[in-house]
Amino acid sequence: MDVKYDLTSYVRVLKLASTPSWNEFSQIAKIAGAGIFLVGLLGFMIFAVMSFIPGGV
Template sequence: MSSINEEFFKKYLRVLKLARTPTRDEFTKIAIVAAIGVLIIGLLGFIIYVIMTAPMH
């Protein structure tokens, strides 16, 4: 069991060593794309809500 934890810890440290803080430009682009995705999913959910709760005549 400890060898599995040790192996996982080594892989985790390797990823952390390779990772770096994004530049301001990279962060801005990622934030914009994420915001657009949230808006699209929210709009889709709202459209489904309106369709499902529309009064039937």
């Protein structure tokens, strides 16, 4: 492949990309934070259950 062709396609994508508004950013941040919280909670619950099982942890 030609390097020049790759570079122009990357530049085209960057020109089409736009900065999200504050509302879009905050909504994405809330959803990502909720997902991280849920994964952490699930991991803690698994740890708590495994700690009651003899030889679990």
